Amino acid sequence: MNVEEYEQVKILLEESFFKDEPLGSSSGEDIQKCNEELNDNFHRSMIEQEPSIVDSFAAEAFKAKDNIWGKIVTVQIKALREGNVYERYGVSKVLLSNMTTVVPSMRGKGLGTRLAAALMEIGRNKGFEVMIAFCTSFYSARQKRAMGMECIYSLAYAEYKDEKASSDEEFQKINGEEQFVLEDIKQGLSIVAVDATNSEQRIVGCTIAGAQHDGYLLELLKESSDDAEHSSWRNMLALFNKASTEANLHERYGVNQLLITDMTAVDASMRGRGIGARLTSALIELGRAKGFEVMVGFCTSFYSLRQKKALGMECIYEVAFADFLDANGDVVFKPPAPHTHFHLLAMRL
CATH class of the missing domain: 3.40.630.30 (Gcn5-related N-acetyltransferase (GNAT))
Structure with a gap:
C-alpha cells in the first residue's frame, strides 16, 4: 500500500470499519470527525x-x-x-x-x-x-x-x-485516527486487496499495519488532546496502551520492534470470502521478509479474534469492556454481543 491509495482506503475504512468496529460504533461519536491538532514539528x-x-x-x-x-x-x-x-x-x-x-x-x-x-x-x-x-x-x-x-x-x-x-482538501486538518493510519501506511507495511475482476481495480479490503517501538502508544497518548471532542480516539489509545503495557510485549519477546496489525477492513459486499484471513496471511509473510520477529494484533471484535486465532496467533492478554473504566468509574465502551472483550494476540514470525 502507498499513500497515493489512501483516499480509497479512507473510504473503505469509513464504510467498512468505523461503522461496525465495536469500539468506534459503541462510543456514540463519529471517529472520523474527531479532529485533533496536527503536531508537525515542521x-x-x-x-x-x-x-x-x-x-x-x-x-x-x-x-x-x-x-x-x-x-x-x-x-x-x-x-x-x-x-x-x-x-x-x-x-x-x-x-x-x-x-x-x-x-x-x-x-x-x-x-x-x-x-x-x-x-x-x-x-x-x-x-x-x-x-x-x-x-x-x-x-x-x-x-x-x-x-x-x-x-x-x-x-x-x-x-x-x-x-x-x-x-485544497490536502490542507485540511485531519483527526488523530487518520494521522495514525497515514503514518502506518508510510512505513510500507500495510496491504490492500484489489478486485481483479473490476476494471477500476477497486480496493475491497485492507490491513493497516506498522512497526512500533516500546512506549510508542504512550507517546501518542501523551500527545493526544484530552478534550471531549477527541475523547473516543484518546480512550482507544488508553486501552491499547494498557494492554501493551500489562502484556509487557517487548520484554516478553525480547525485541525492540513489533509488527502491529492495527485494523483490518473488508468491503461489506466481499465478506465471507476469506479476504480478511488472506490479508493477515500476506502481512505475516511480509513481516518475515522485512525481518520482524513478532507480530501483534489488537482485536476489539469477536470475529477478528476468531480469525487471527485460526491463523496461529496466541491470545496473550484480554480485558472485558465492562472492566475498562474512565476516571469517573464509568464503562467506556459498550459494544453489543458477542464483542465482550478486548484481546491482544501475538505470534513469532
Whole structure:
C-alpha cells in the first residue's frame, strides 16, 4: 500500500470499519470527525526532506493561511509539487537549503557562498544524493547557479495569485485516527486487496499495519488532546496502551520492534470470502521478509479474534469492556454481543 491509495482506503475504512468496529460504533461519536491538532514539528524536520514533506508544508499553510508565512509556504508547496523533485532525480529524500542569511555588516565577503559550499559538503558526507534550494531572491538564485545548481522550476511573482490554502482538501486538518493510519501506511507495511475482476481495480479490503517501538502508544497518548471532542480516539489509545503495557510485549519477546496489525477492513459486499484471513496471511509473510520477529494484533471484535486465532496467533492478554473504566468509574465502551472483550494476540514470525 502507498499513500497515493489512501483516499480509497479512507473510504473503505469509513464504510467498512468505523461503522461496525465495536469500539468506534459503541462510543456514540463519529471517529472520523474527531479532529485533533496536527503536531508537525515542521522546523525540526526541515533538513531531511522526504516526499511527505509536501503534506507537512500543506498543514503549515492551512494553519497560517491568512498571514504572510502561510502565503510563502503555499508558494513553496507549488514549487515542490510542480518541480517533481523526487521522481526527477529518482531519490526518496533530498537535502533542502531552505534559507540563508548573512548580517548586513558582513555581506559582500562571500559568506553566503561559503555557507552553501559547507552545506553541500555536509550533504555528501551524510549520504544525500541531491540538494535543492528555494530562492526568493535574485541574488540567492545567482549565487546558487554560480555554484553549479540547476534551476528546475521558476514562477513569476506577477503570475502567482493569492490562493487560499483552504481550497485544497490536502490542507485540511485531519483527526488523530487518520494521522495514525497515514503514518502506518508510510512505513510500507500495510496491504490492500484489489478486485481483479473490476476494471477500476477497486480496493475491497485492507490491513493497516506498522512497526512500533516500546512506549510508542504512550507517546501518542501523551500527545493526544484530552478534550471531549477527541475523547473516543484518546480512550482507544488508553486501552491499547494498557494492554501493551500489562502484556509487557517487548520484554516478553525480547525485541525492540513489533509488527502491529492495527485494523483490518473488508468491503461489506466481499465478506465471507476469506479476504480478511488472506490479508493477515500476506502481512505475516511480509513481516518475515522485512525481518520482524513478532507480530501483534489488537482485536476489539469477536470475529477478528476468531480469525487471527485460526491463523496461529496466541491470545496473550484480554480485558472485558465492562472492566475498562474512565476516571469517573464509568464503562467506556459498550459494544453489543458477542464483542465482550478486548484481546491482544501475538505470534513469532
